[in-house]
Amino acid sequence: MNTFESSPTLSDAPSTNRWSNSGAADPDVLRPSAQPEARQPAASPLQARQSASVQSTDQVDPRRWRGSLLAGAVADALGAPIESKPMDQIREVFGPHGITGLVPERDGIGGITDDTQMTLFTGEALIRAHARQRRAGSSDVRYSTQLAYQRWLHTQGVPWEKARGPRNPTAVPDGWLMGVPGLFKRRAPGATCFFALKGYGQTGEMGTFTHTLNNSKGCGGVMRAAPAALWSDDPAAVFEIGAMTAALTHSHPSGYLPAGALAVMVHTLVRGGSLADALAACRAQLYRWNGHEETTAALDAAVDLSGRGAPTPEKVGTLGGGNVGETALSIAVYSALATNDLNAALLVSVNHDGDSDSTGAVCGNLVGALYGEDAIEPTWLAQLEMREVVEAMAADLLAEFGPRPPADDRWATRYPND
Numbered sequence: 302m303n304t305f306e307s308s309p310t311l312s313d314a315p316s317t318n319r320w321s322n323s324g325a326a327d328p329d330v331l332r333p334s335a336q337p338e339a340r341q342p343a344a345s346p347l348q349a350r351q352s353a354s355v356q357s358t359d360q361v362d363p364r365r366w367r368g369s370l371l372a373g374a375v376a377d378a379l380g381a382p383i384e385s386k387p388m389d390q391i392r393e394v395f396g397p398h399g400i401t402g403l404v405p406e407r408d409g410i411g412g413i414t415d416d417t418q419m420t421l422f423t424g425e426a427l428i429r430a431h432a433r434q435r436r437a438g439s440s441d442v443r444y445s446t447q448l449a450y451q452r453w454l455h456t457q458g459v460p461w462e463k464a465r466g467p468r469n470p471t472a473v474p475d476g477w478l479m480g481v482p483g484l485f486k487r488r489a490p491g492a493t494c495f496f497a498l499k500g501y502g503q504t505g506e507m508g509t510f511t512h513t514l515n516n517s518k519g520c521g522g523v524m525r526a527a528p529a530a531l532w533s534d535d536p537a538a539v540f541e542i543g544a545m546t547a548a549l550t551h552s553h554p555s556g557y558l559p560a561g562a563l564a565v566m567v568h569t570l571v572r573g574g575s576l577a578d579a580l581a582a583c584r585a586q587l588y589r590w591n592g593h594e595e596t597t598a599a600l601d602a603a604v605d606l607s608g609r610g611a612p613t614p615e616k617v618g619t620l621g622g623g624n625v626g627e628t629a630l631s632i633a634v635y636s637a638l639a640t641n642d643l644n645a646a647l648l649v650s651v652n653h654d655g656d657s658d659s660t661g662a663v664c665g666n667l668v669g670a671l672y673g674e675d676a677i678e679p680t681w682l683a684q685l686e687m688r689e690v691v692e693a694m695a696a697d698l699l700a701e702f703g704p705r706p707p708a709d710d711r712w713a714t715r716y717p718n719d
């Protein structure tokens with residue numbers, strides 16, 4: 302383990318359970334036998350920021366990591382045209398199997414949504430916090446993430462002086478993402494994210510695990526959390542950072558715990574783990590948190606359903622609509638477990654009545670990390686909006702969190718402090 306912030310130490314963290322590393326999607330194998338008593342981590346990697354060591358890792362498979370971000374974006378674009386459309390209507394328009402490929406816009410491009418936009422800003426935030434730690438010896442990753450989301454808010458039409466918040470003296474929003482015109486397109490941003498961040502712009506009040514802003518468990522937290530997978534070699538720290546990014550806007554545990562869960566699953570997969578490994582790692586962290594029951598039950602439901610034959614949109618529908626955190630995670634995990642192919646998983650994850658772009662984005666983060674970028678249907682990748690931006694962010698995250706992070710002026714301009 303090598304984090305620049307200490308991780309929580311819990312005496313009652315689960316030491317063993319029956320989530321095996323077999324790789325089989327067998328519900329009897331994958332279901333835990335008992336749940337230890339939950340508690341909120343007492344010490345937080347967010348609170349101790351004085352450690353001199355900076356985390357890096359060379360254990361990440363770059364093809365799996367790039368696959369995670371790219372497949373997330375591809376599935377976001379796959380699901381975008383059918384978001385919240387009833388399956389009957391989807392079949393009427395696209396045929397009996399529903400959507401079977403990217404539906405390009407008039408310019409031939411498959412458009413991403415706020416899910417991918419915000420994922421890019423999560424990545425930017427983590428790089429900026431980590432680089433600041435290297436340069437200045439201290440950082441506040443929560444604040445860096447808040448400010449990155451305030452920049453996203455600005456891209457969605459809120460003037461910078463209203464978006465930046467009372468503590469930020471920056472006259473104009475900085476960093477390279479601000480120079481990407483495509484990010485300024487409005488793609489139906491989620492109301493919870495939008496209004497929570499607008500509130501920060503006015504008051505400077507940050508949402509945390511203990512300082513709640515609302516009671517939302519919308520899927521806007523989990524859909525943007527994948528970059529937290531690279532934050533640390535320690536799954537507990539990865540979980541907490543992932544959950545932290547979501548708690549800035551979503552105060553219900555089922556709004557932020559699925560984000561931690563996704564981050565830990567991706568963390569496991571990009572290091573070569575199987576889906577069973579990822580589920581076991583995620584479950585081990587979830588148990589430690591108050592309010593995990595809905596999320597763990599949603600994972601149970603996904604595992605159970607995956608043992609019941611071939612996937613159908615109707616089966617997916619029994620897991621929920623994916624518009625809240627735990628069901629978005631559940632549909633994504635089910636789609637991964639019920640298929641043996643990245644692209645098949647993405648199609649399962651978007652063809653249902655619910656929040657198709659978000660369930661797709663989360664599923665893409667998982668199966669991209671499982672199968673790697675080479676498994677993504679090339680014609681979909683070729684049509685993906687801002688493919689090069691997603692690839693650049695994936696590469697930058699690998700560089701910053703790798704063994705030799707850049708220290709040149711170009712990097713400091715690309716990723717300024719805070």
Ligand SMILES: [Mg+2]
Nearest residue numbers: 414415416658
């Ligand atoms: Mg969306």
